[in-house]
Amino acid sequence: MEPQLWFVLSSIESASGERTVHHIGLSTEATAAGLKPFSLYTFILEACSTGGCSSTRPLSLRTAPAPPSHQPPPRVDVTGPHAMRLTWEPPEKPNGTAPEFVSPPKVSAMSSSSLRVSWNSTEGHGVIARGTVTEYRVNMVTEQSNNPNAPPVFSQVLHQTNSSAETTHVVEGLRPYQVSRLMVFKHRDKAFIYKYLLEYRAFCLLRPVNDTVVHVEWSPPAQLNGPPPIYQVERTDVSLSDPYEPVTRGTRFPGSSYYRFPGQTLPVNTDYTGIQLSFRSRAADGLLLCAFSPGGQEEFLALQIQNGRPYFLFDPQDSAVAVGVQDDGHRRYDDGEWHSVMATRHGAVGTIIVDHQYQGRAGASSLSSIIGENTGLYVGGLPADFTVIRQHLGDTQMVRKGFSGCLRDVKLKHTAGPSGEWKALDWSTAVEKVAAYESWEGCPVDSEDGVHFLGHGYLELDGSIFSGGRNFDITMEFRTDQLNAILVFTYSNDMWVGLSYCDGDWNQLSLAKRGNVISAAISDWEEQMTGGGGGEGAGCVSIRLGGCLRKMTVQSDGAPQRRVVHTVNLSAASRYSVRVHMDGCSPGHSRFLCRRERLSVGVQRLGDARSGLPCAAFHRGLIDRYELRAYQRDDPDAAPVVEAIHLTDGNHTGLLSGLTPATRYVAHGFNLVRRFSLLKRADIKKIRNPRGPTILRLGKASLLQPTEGLRMSDEH
Numbered sequence: 001m002e003p004q005l006w007f008v009l010s011s012i013e014s015a016s017g018e019r020t021v022h023h024i025g026l027s028t029e030a031t032a033a034g035l036k037p038f039s040l041y042t043f044i045l046e047a048c049s050t051g052g053c054s055s056t057r058p059l060s061l062r063t064a065p066a067p068p069s070h071q072p073p074p075r076v077d078v079t080g081p082h083a084m085r086l087t088w089e090p091p092e093k094p095n096g097t098a099p100e101f102v103s104p105p106k107v108s109a110m111s112s113s114s115l116r117v118s119w120n121s122t123e124g125h126g127v128i129a130r131g132t133v134t135e136y137r138v139n140m141v142t143e144q145s146n147n148p149n150a151p152p153v154f155s156q157v158l159h160q161t162n163s164s165a166e167t168t169h170v171v172e173g174l175r176p177y178q179v180s181r182l183m184v185f186k187h188r189d190k191a192f193i194y195k196y197l198l199e200y201r202a203f204c205l206l207r208p209v210n211d212t213v214v215h216v217e218w219s220p221p222a223q224l225n226g227p228p229p230i231y232q233v234e235r236t237d238v239s240l241s242d243p244y245e246p247v248t249r250g251t252r253f254p255g256s257s258y259y260r261f262p263g264q265t266l267p268v269n270t271d272y273t274g275i276q277l278s279f280r281s282r283a284a285d286g287l288l289l290c291a292f293s294p295g296g297q298e299e300f301l302a303l304q305i306q307n308g309r310p311y312f313l314f315d316p317q318d319s320a321v322a323v324g325v326q327d328d329g330h331r332r333y334d335d336g337e338w339h340s341v342m343a344t345r346h347g348a349v350g351t352i353i354v355d356h357q358y359q360g361r362a363g364a365s366s367l368s369s370i371i372g373e374n375t376g377l378y379v380g381g382l383p384a385d386f387t388v389i390r391q392h393l394g395d396t397q398m399v400r401k402g403f404s405g406c407l408r409d410v411k412l413k414h415t416a417g418p419s420g421e422w423k424a425l426d427w428s429t430a431v432e433k434v435a436a437y438e439s440w441e442g443c444p445v446d447s448e449d450g451v452h453f454l455g456h457g458y459l460e461l462d463g464s465i466f467s468g469g470r471n472f473d474i475t476m477e478f479r480t481d482q483l484n485a486i487l488v489f490t491y492s493n494d495m496w497v498g499l500s501y502c503d504g505d506w507n508q509l510s511l512a513k514r515g516n517v518i519s520a521a522i523s524d525w526e527e528q529m530t531g532g533g534g535g536e537g538a539g540c541v542s543i544r545l546g547g548c549l550r551k552m553t554v555q556s557d558g559a560p561q562r563r564v565v566h567t568v569n570l571s572a573a574s575r576y577s578v579r580v581h582m583d584g585c586s587p588g589h590s591r592f593l594c595r596r597e598r599l600s601v602g603v604q605r606l607g608d609a610r611s612g613l614p615c616a617a618f619h620r621g622l623i624d625r626y627e628l629r630a631y632q633r634d635d636p637d638a639a640p641v642v643e644a645i646h647l648t649d650g651n652h653t654g655l656l657s658g659l660t661p662a663t664r665y666v667a668h669g670f671n672l673v674r675r676f677s678l679l680k681r682a683d684i685k686k687i688r689n690p691r692g693p694t695i696l697r698l699g700k701a702s703l704l705q706p707t708e709g710l711r712m713s714d715e716h
Contacts, residue, residue, distance in 0.1 A: 008046040008053070013039060014060075037066030065096030066173035080592040105138075114172040123162040135162050138169050142467040167707040181381075184606050206438075238454045239482050239546030240504065240586055247442030250280070250408035251427060254452075255582030257402060257435035257575070258381035265377045265429070266291055266301075267414055271369040272346035274315065274413020274422065275303055281405030282336045282449060282584055283571045284308045287381050291374035297389045299371045304399045305342055308332030312343035312352045313396060319366030322395035335585070338445070344413070345371075380407070380436055384576065404571060404582035406443035447584030451570045455482065455546035457579025463553060465566075465573050473555035473565075474511040479504055480547030506550075519704035548585035 004285045008124040009023040009030050023030035035041060040062045046055045068091035077085040105119040119468040141189060144150060153421055159169040207215040216233055251259075267272075283305070290302035301314040310333060323343070333339045333354070346371035352360045381402025382388075388398060409426040427439035437443075451459065481504045501507055501522065510521045519528045552568040571582045629640035642658045 005049050008048060009043065010046075011035075011041045011043045013041055015039060034124055035063050039063050047069065059304055063455075063702055068095050068649060069093045079290075088528040108172065113174050114170055115174060116168065116170050118168045118617045121167050133164070135160060135163075138171070140171070145491035148450075161598045189200075196708050236455060239480060240452065240548060241454075244588060245586055246445045248406075248445050250278075250406040250443040251410075251439040251443065252406050253380040253403050253583070254435065254437070255283075255402055255404035255571070255580065256381070256384075257396070258383065258433075259379040259427070259430045259436055260432035261377040261379065261430050263291070264375045265425070266374060266412060268373045269370060270416070271316075271347050271371075272413065272416045273301055273343070273350075273371065274411075274419070274420065275312075275343045276341070276409065276411040276422065277303075277407055278338050278340045278409045279305075279310075279403075279405055279407050280336060280338045280443070281305065281403065283401075283404045283582065284332075284334050284569070285399045285401045286403035286405065287399045287401065288407070289377060289379045290382070290398065291377045292388075292390075293372055294375050300390065300398075301345070301371060302398055303341065305334065306395070306399050308334040310339075310341050310352065310354055311395060312350050313398060314345055314347075314350055314364075315390075316348055316364055316370065317368040319348070319364035319368075320390075320392055321350055321362050321364045323352045323362045324360050324395065325352060325354050325358045326360040328354065332522055340409075346588075352578070376431070379410070383434070390653035401572075401574075406583070444586060446587050448587045450548040450585035451574075452548050452581035452585045453546055454579040454581065457577065459570065459574055459580045460576045461568070461570070462575055463571045465568055470513070470515055472513050475504050475554070476509050476549055476552040477545055478509055478549050479506045482546035488575065539676075550585070622651075626654065628656055630656050 006024065006026055007028070007030070008021065010019055011032060012019045013036065018032070022032040032041075032043070040060060042058045044055050044058055046496045048054075071090035072089045072091070073085045074088040077087075077366060079085050105117050107118075108116045110116050119136070121133070121136065137157055137523045139155045140158055141153060141155050143153050145152065158171055207217070209215050209546065218231075221229065231633045267654070275289070284307055286407075287311075288303040290304075291300060293299040298317050299315055302312075304311055304313065309324060314321055314323075335681050339355055344351050348364040348366060350362055350364075382400065388400065390398070392398070411422045412425060413420050414423050415421040453459070481502050507523050508521075510519075512519045516530055517528060519526065521527075549570065552570060553565050554568060555565045567583045574580075586632050628646070629641060629643040630639050632638065637674065644654055644656055646654050
């Protein structure tokens with residue numbers, strides 16, 4: 001017969017020593033009821049049989065606190081008609097301990113990666129302590145589940161101080177839109193979620209559908225840093241834009257822009273290089289194109305403008321060379337005119353020829369003559385986050401500033417030798433295009449010196465341009481056609497450019513500070529204001545202007561007789577720009593004066609869409625080629641017998657070869673945007689050739705006339 005077994009659970013209250021039995025029986029669980037709140041009990045479990053009992057070691061536990069009971073009412077003393085003084089005693093049964101209290105910290109987001117934490121250290125308000133507070137700590141509590149060997153929750157001390165006067169700390173290096181648990185004093189914690197406005201300016205890809213529709217594509221942010229964004233596509237009218245402004249052939253780079261082409265665009269693992277192009281620019285410095293080898297960038301080549309002069313840079317390995325023009329009398333080429341450049345490399349020797357007459361030659365000291373693979377061909381500049389590992393001084397130092405101007409006739413050499421094959425750069429093969437224009441949009445025929453703010457953008461200048469101080473003067477000229485254009489100064493007030501200044505004409509702006517008095521004047525308007533307290537700090541000038549700026553001067557602080565006026569080259573001083581053209585301003589006036597920037601929700605205008613069929617009265621778009629075709633007169637609807645394509649280079653003479661003598665033909669011409677017919681006119685010369693080819697000399701004949709449906713026929 002097995003011995004019978006039962007259990008006895010009892011407790012002893014520490015304060016009174018009273019013993020209570022909660023359970024006797026065979027069950028292995030029980031509930032101890034009737035306990036006092038916030039009291040210490042010692043529990044003992046006994047296992048008994050017919051042979052006797054044995055007990056466990058005592059287990060001490062404290063019950064949970066409960067709401068206080070028997071709280072005496074407060075005593076009220078009237079101290080005035082609008083005030084009372086109240087005093088009270090603690091409850092007879094607190095049912096818990098007198099709590100230590102730390103008010104939760106106040107947290108505000110300073111940016112997407114930093115928080116400001118502040119707390120109140122005043123006794124009786126922000127802190128109730130049973131003693132002297134000797135230290136304040138700001139801790140961050142982090143939960144993790146990726147590493148099974150690490151604690152699921154760990155606390156990191158971010159800041160500690162023993163001064164009650166210090167009640168603020170800035171937590172930096174946080175990830176955007178993340179939940180952060182912050183603790184002060186290690187007594188109370190609170191979870192904070194901080195947000196920031198996700199301003200995502202996507203670089204859009206525009207694909208023309210027809211003359212009035214543009215297809216817009218963009219990629220989502222690589223990291224959301226917040227909830228899924230709501231995309232807004234906006235069509236805005238570019239400030240001081242003129243849709244009738246004539247353009248010329250070329251690809252426009254307004255600054256902070258570039259194209260990136262695949263690495264195989266340049267011949268790789270060869271001992272030769274050949275680059276041809278024409279450029280037009282007013283900027284003293286600019287990177288025309290470059291390519292780097294993977295890894296440490298031991299090999300590279302670049303074509304750039306430095307101090308107004310073109311240079312060809314290359315390094316077959318460990319021996320960088322800069323080839324510049326040597327026989328041009330040190331002339332500059334940043335004059336806004338077209339200049340041609342041909343840069344070639346044969347082994348370790350490089351040659352540059354500018355404008356088909358000025359030359360230069362230099363060689364590398366390295367025995368290596370091969371330039372291998374590259375990470376891509378960049379044209380017009382480099383991405384802002386691109387890291388150039390190579391560090392050189394002097395002429396071999398690569399220019400980081402993007403090219404601002406226009407490029408055309410870009411060709412690359414693909415076979416070696418003096419008669420090697422040259423191929424035109426196909427702009428459509430680019431794998432990335434940032435802020436640059438499409439090649440078919442062309443470049444303005446005329447422009448004048450200045451910086452063009454399209455609207456909804458900004459220009460960031462180098463910090464050395466303006467150092468502030470108690471006294472300074474800033475002057476500039478501007479013109480705008482925006483009704484709501486505004487110049488914003490960091491010294492408190494805003495200065496609006498109102499209706500009388502949105503006429504597209506140039507206006508003189510002057511800003512002066514003497515102590516704490518600031519004066520601003522525009523043409524016939526002047527105003528003074530007090531701001532900044534006369535401090536020495538450097539207050540910057542932020543400009544939200546749709547229009548053009550030029551002729552900026554900054555007069556530094558100091559005695560009047562020793563003050564120096566610095567003329568600021570905005571293009572050279574710029575560090576970064578958004579929707580700002582650094583390559584000049586349109587010389588004409590806008591046809592839409594005193595207009596608002598935002599027109600409607602639709603397609604953001606980054607340039608005119610590909611032009612459709614123009615009417616006879618006006619042509620929009622860039623003609624990039626002419627197509628001449630000859631049809632048999634007896635069967636004009638059949639495919640053309642012969643055809644020829646001529647690029648737009650100013651020559652209006654076309655050659656049709658392969659014709660049959662004594663045969664009637666109908667000759668037609670086409671440009672990029674409209675089919676046209678060659679009229680039977682005296683100013684169009686038709687040169688007969690007994691061997692067959694027909695030469696049509698157009699001269700100054702207009703190619704844009706209402707000729708649809710008309711044909712010219714002749715016997716050849």
